[in-house]
Amino acid sequence: MKESAILFKNVSRVFSVRHNDIAGTVKAVDGISLDIRDGEFFSLLGPSGSGKTTSLRMIAGFDRPTSGSILLYGQDVSNLPPYERDVNTVFQDYALFPHMTVGENVAYGLMIKKVSKAERQKKADEMLDLVRLPGFADRKPAQLSGGQRQRVALARALINHPKVLLLDEPLGALDLKLRQQMQVELKSIQQRVGITFIFVTHDQEEALTMSDRIAVFNLGKIEQVGTPAEVYEHPATTFVASFVGTSNLVSGEVAKRITGSDTRFSIRPEKIRLGSMSDKIDADMVSADGVVRDVVYIGLFTRYLIELEGGGDLVVVEQNLNTTSMDVMKAKSQKVRLIWKKEHVRHVEG
Amino acid sequence: MPSKSPAQPGERASWILKISAIAALLFLHIPMWLIFLYSFTTEESAYSFPPPGLTLKWIPQAIATPAMQDALFLTLKVAALATITALILGTLAAAAVYRYEFFGKEAISFMLVLPLALPGIVTGIAMRSAIGLMTIPFSFWTIVIGHATFCVVVVYNNVLARFRRTGGTMVEASMDLGANSFQTFLHIILPNMASALLAGAILAFSLSFDEVIVTTFTAGNQQTLPIWIFSQMLKPRNRPITNVTAMLVVLITAIPILIAQRIVASSHDTEGNK
Amino acid sequence: MLNRISTFFYLRPRLVLALMLIPPLLWFLVVYIGSLMTMLLNSFFYLDGFTGKVVREFTLKTYLKLLDPTNLQIFGRTTLMAVLVTFACILIAFPLSYYMARFTSGRFKTFLYLAVTIPLWSSYVVRVYSWKLILAKEGIITWFANLVHLNGLLDAYLKLPGVGGTSLSISPTGIFIVFVYIWLPYMIIPIQTALERVPKSLIEASSDLGARPSETFRTVILPLAFPGVIAGSIFTFSLTLGDFIVPQLYGTSSYYIGKAVLTYQGTSGNIPLAAAFTMGPIVIMIVYLLIAKKLGAFDAL
Numbered sequence: 001m002k003e004s005a006i007l008f009k010n011v012s013r014v015f016s017v018r019h020n021d022i023a024g025t026v027k028a029v030d031g032i033s034l035d036i037r038d039g040e041f042f043s044l045l046g047p048s049g050s051g052k053t054t055s056l057r058m059i060a061g062f063d064r065p066t067s068g069s070i071l072l073y074g075q076d077v078s079n080l081p082p083y084e085r086d087v088n089t090v091f092q093d094y095a096l097f098p099h100m101t102v103g104e105n106v107a108y109g110l111m112i113k114k115v116s117k118a119e120r121q122k123k124a125d126e127m128l129d130l131v132r133l134p135g136f137a138d139r140k141p142a143q144l145s146g147g148q149r150q151r152v153a154l155a156r157a158l159i160n161h162p163k164v165l166l167l168d169e170p171l172g173a174l175d176l177k178l179r180q181q182m183q184v185e186l187k188s189i190q191q192r193v194g195i196t197f198i199f200v201t202h203d204q205e206e207a208l209t210m211s212d213r214i215a216v217f218n219l220g221k222i223e224q225v226g227t228p229a230e231v232y233e234h235p236a237t238t239f240v241a242s243f244v245g246t247s248n249l250v251s252g253e254v255a256k257r258i259t260g261s262d263t264r265f266s267i268r269p270e271k272i273r274l275g276s277m278s279d280k281i282d283a284d285m286v287s288a289d290g291v292v293r294d295v296v297y298i299g300l301f302t303r304y305l306i307e308l309e310g311g312g313d314l315v316v317v318e319q320n321l322n323t324t325s326m327d328v329m330k331a332k333s334q335k336v337r338l339i340w341k342k343e344h345v346r347h348v349e350g
Numbered sequence: 351m352p353s354k355s356p357a358q359p360g361e362r363a364s365w366i367l368k369i370s371a372i373a374a375l376l377f378l379h380i381p382m383w384l385i386f387l388y389s390f391t392t393e394e395s396a397y398s399f400p401p402p403g404l405t406l407k408w409i410p411q412a413i414a415t416p417a418m419q420d421a422l423f424l425t426l427k428v429a430a431l432a433t434i435t436a437l438i439l440g441t442l443a444a445a446a447v448y449r450y451e452f453f454g455k456e457a458i459s460f461m462l463v464l465p466l467a468l469p470g471i472v473t474g475i476a477m478r479s480a481i482g483l484m485t486i487p488f489s490f491w492t493i494v495i496g497h498a499t500f501c502v503v504v505v506y507n508n509v510l511a512r513f514r515r516t517g518g519t520m521v522e523a524s525m526d527l528g529a530n531s532f533q534t535f536l537h538i539i540l541p542n543m544a545s546a547l548l549a550g551a552i553l554a555f556s557l558s559f560d561e562v563i564v565t566t567f568t569a570g571n572q573q574t575l576p577i578w579i580f581s582q583m584l585k586p587r588n589r590p591i592t593n594v595t596a597m598l599v600v601l602i603t604a605i606p607i608l609i610a611q612r613i614v615a616s617s618h619d620t621e622g623n624k
Numbered sequence: 625m626l627n628r629i630s631t632f633f634y635l636r637p638r639l640v641l642a643l644m645l646i647p648p649l650l651w652f653l654v655v656y657i658g659s660l661m662t663m664l665l666n667s668f669f670y671l672d673g674f675t676g677k678v679v680r681e682f683t684l685k686t687y688l689k690l691l692d693p694t695n696l697q698i699f700g701r702t703t704l705m706a707v708l709v710t711f712a713c714i715l716i717a718f719p720l721s722y723y724m725a726r727f728t729s730g731r732f733k734t735f736l737y738l739a740v741t742i743p744l745w746s747s748y749v750v751r752v753y754s755w756k757l758i759l760a761k762e763g764i765i766t767w768f769a770n771l772v773h774l775n776g777l778l779d780a781y782l783k784l785p786g787v788g789g790t791s792l793s794i795s796p797t798g799i800f801i802v803f804v805y806i807w808l809p810y811m812i813i814p815i816q817t818a819l820e821r822v823p824k825s826l827i828e829a830s831s832d833l834g835a836r837p838s839e840t841f842r843t844v845i846l847p848l849a850f851p852g853v854i855a856g857s858i859f860t861f862s863l864t865l866g867d868f869i870v871p872q873l874y875g876t877s878s879y880y881i882g883k884a885v886l887t888y889q890g891t892s893g894n895i896p897l898a899a900a901f902t903m904g905p906i907v908i909m910i911v912y913l914l915i916a917k918k919l920g921a922f923d924a925l
Contacts, residue, residue, distance in 0.1 A: 363723055363726070363727040367719050367722065367723055367727075368723065370716075370719035370720070370723075371719050371720040371722075371723035371724075373716075374716050374717065374719065374720040374808070374812075375720065375736075375739060375740075377716065377805065377808070378739070378740065378743055378805070378808060378809065379739065379743070381751065381754035381755055381757070381758060381805065382743065382747075382750075382751065382754055384754055384757050384758065384764075385750060385753070385754050385757070388757055396760070396762045397756060397757045397760040397762055397763045398762045398763075398767075399757075399762070399763055399764040399766075399767045400767070438647070439647055439648040439651055440648070442644045442645070442647055442648050443644075443645070443648040443649075445644055446641055446644040446645045446648075449641075449644075450637065450641045452641060452645075460917075461652055461656075461657075462648075462652070464656070465656060467858060467859070467862060467909070467913065468862060468866070468905075468906065468909055469862050469863065469865045469866020469867070469882070469905050469909065470863070470866050470867070471866035471867070471868060471881070471882045471885055471886075471902060471905070472660075472663075472866060472902055472905065472906055472909075473656070473659075475663055475885055475889060475895075475898050475899060475902045476656075476659035476660045476662065476663040476902075477655075477659045478889055478895065478898075479659065479662040479663040479665070479666040479895055479899050480658060480659040480662040480663075482666070482678070482895050483662045483665065483666060484662075495655055498651075499651070499652070499655055499656050502648065502651075502652075530626060530627045530630035530631070530634075531630040531633060531634060532626050532629075532630055533626075553745060556745045556746055557745065560746065560747050560748050560749055560750070561748075562748065562749050562869060563866070563867070563868070563869065563882075566868075566886065567889070576748070576749040579749050579750065579753065580749055580869060580873075583752075583753055583756065583873055584872065584873070592753075596747070596749075596750040596753055596754075597750075599746075599747045599749070599750050600746060600747045600750055603745065603746035603747050604742050604746045604747070607741070607742055607745045607746055608738065608742065611734075611737075611738055611741065615734060
């Protein structure tokens with residue numbers, strides 16, 4: 001196993017808040033331990049207010065832990081200011097310096113290090129090439145599009161060759177097409193420069209696409225850490241199951257009728273096959289009968305809402321292999337048998 | 351939802367509105383322009399309209415008047431010192447309010463705006479009371495202290511607005527890239543604040559330059575230019591000189607303000623880095 | 625070295641905050657609030673009529689003096705003037721503000737904005753002075769009245785008790801005109817700022833829902849402009865209450881608060897009475913400011 005790039009040891013961050021003269025505290029990060037390895041593309045995934053951004057800010061040094069410690073390649077950096085950490089950040093709003101040209105922005109880190117002007121320019125041009133913005137050095141940030149600013153911010157953060165690069169929802173402001181293109185590009189840049197990337201996002205699809213591993217945050221705690229496949233296929237908690245992808249969550253009486261146990265389980269909509277009442281059930285299969293209540297045709301696939309006989313609903317997604325929108329609509333109000341493999345049933349906590 | 355008709359109702363100003371707007375503007379400006387006209391009238395002892403004739407002779411005479419010169423020089427000194435003090439205090443307060451959360455934060459703006467929002471006579475008589483109670487002698491410094499107090503809020507407002515517009519992540523970005531607080535201040539904060547500071551300074555300067563109410567209570571026997579003009583108005587001795595001096599004051603205050611507005615406007619243009 | 629100093633402060637944000645706050649806070653607490661306190665203190669002293677010296681003993685008799693009929697008249701006269709000036713300013717400012725906010729853009733808007741702000745920031749005394757040229761007996765108004773043969777009407781107006789005087793330049797009417805002129809920009813800017821914030825979509829929504837323009841104006845625009853009007857009125861009201869320059873230059877023998885304060889502290893050296901007098905406008909304004917703050921008028925400044 002590779003060495004740790006970032007190690008969180010039982011880190012908490014408590015903010016004191018005052019609202020309408022009532023003072024209180026909020027635990028933004030609540031006793032987190034986390035090990036991010038060298039060279040990883042690691043995502044911190046969670047809804048807003050889940051503690052992922054605070055965690056990132058503590059790695060960057062903009063915030064300090066209330067308790068616990070953060071190690072950067074073995075060195076305790078919990079109380080180092082940002083300028084003494086070998087970590088750089090791509091900000092959500094890019095934070096380009098409006099009074100400087102693109103070239104000066106990119107070379108800023110080198111200027112602070114007192115690198116000669118000629119050397120600075122050369123390096124800045126190299127970085128602009130890397131992010132595919134050659135010849136933009138003399139423009140002002142205000143003259144760039146959102147996607148271009150994003151690339152400048154990336155070039156600026158990479159020029160110091162940090163040990164770890166932090167990305168705070170950098171793709172949030174871009175439109176869908178550009179976002180997908182940047183996802184691919186970020187990944188390839190990461191592989192080329194070989195730096196550990198820590199990526200904060202609330203977009204589960206983005207996290208699944210890009211990451212080597214993902215930490216799912218909720219309410220200041222980490223719910224699960226794992227590869228995209230692990231997190232998707234084996235959600236450890238109810239929260240992960242519902243936040244990452246869509247899941248049917250079944251519990252209580254309904255669960256007992258299907259699996260024989262009343263422990264709560266999750267089943268992904270795409271794992272369920274829509275069969276007819278005469279279909280036989282194999283030993284490694286599970287089934288439930290119900291009536292199709294709703295059909296939504298979405299082109300690539302169709303989504304069905306099934307009302308189960310014993311109560312409760314299940315969502316089923318089927319690829320449109322050879323059906324048309326006319327065909328799928330006929331399924332409405334039909335009695336159906338839902339069949340899926342036992343191994344896809346995930347018992348979840350909470 | 352598409353609008354019901356291409357011509358949006360109420361989109362064009364009615365002629366009543368236009369006329370009222372123009373009338374208000376003329377009301378606001380014609381008197382000032384008259385000062386310029388009367389600076390060139392040949393009449394010495396009355397405000398007859400139309401002026402019987404025009405002359406340039408009062409301008410050199412006014413500029414050569416020793417009392418006017420003394421007053422002008424004193425006013426410039428006071429305004430300069432009051433502006434510098436206000437710059438320091440206003441910027442510190444704005445930075446603190448922008449960067450930090452602390453108890454009583456909302457009260458700060460309220461307190462700073464009080465000297466300008468409460469009647470000028472309140473600040474004036476309050477300072478006069480302090481001067482009287484502690485038997486402080488009237489001096490150049492008592493004028494400066496009074497002026498600086500009501501100038502602070504102007505700088506504060508300008509600087510705070512700029513802080514809010516430029517946003518905090520630039521400072522974080524700079525530190526993130528290896529710059530310590532001093533380097534960040536020099537390379538990032540100062541260049542981005544410079545025009546706001548300049549605009550605030552100019553406004554503070556103008557405010558101090560023509561202040562008369564507070565000054566009346568803190569100046570003792572010294573005459574700033576506005577006080578000199580005021581005394582000339584009470585006992586008109588030399589109307590043409592007063593007219594020319596008045597014109598001079600308009601120019602000295604209005605031109606820098608035009609520049610300040612330009613600065614603020616141009617910084618809006620180069621922004622767009624959101 | 626610098627790095628270490630920087631880090632020292634970076635890790636102690638509370639210390640940095642204290643260093644930033646202490647100078648302005650100290651200045652305001654000592655110079656401003658301190659002065660206000662001495663004023664309050666002074667108002668409880670009294671002037672010995674024989675020696676002409678201030679006696680530093682706690683007493684309420686200075687405040688009792690405020691209840692003299694002449695002094696009550698001064699308060700009443702000044703407050704009435706402030707109210708009239710404020711309403712006149714609203715009436716004149718609103719169309720211009722509305723026009724600026726709704727029907728102008730780009731350079732023209734900037735031009736108008738400058739046209740309003742330059743008088744606001746520059747040459748208070750000179751602007752007060754300028755009306756002498758207009759209102760004087762031999763000035764423009766008289767010239768114009770003669771031109772259209774209405775000088776009889778002007779003379780008749782000047783003879784009216786309460787508003788007239790020897791000439792327009794020495795009359796309550798003169799004071800009123802000059803006040804309105806001087807404080808008008810303080811009313812235009814806040815109203816314009818408030819109207820500027822009314823989103824176009826809101827107006828469109830209102831007309832889309834079937835409101836006639838006059839209804840939209842009454843039900844959508846006026847309520848939203850209200851904080852601006854309040855903010856502006858704080859200025860016009862407060863500035864009128866405390867001004868002594870204009871009554872001094874354009875006034876007849878009747879006193880206003882500012883002029884009275886100036887006279888008490890100056891010629892008679894009666895600082896206690898001047899201080900007590902000043903408490904009047906302070907109390908009025910503090911109440912006014914608190915109400916305005918509740919109404920959200922400060923957001924429009």
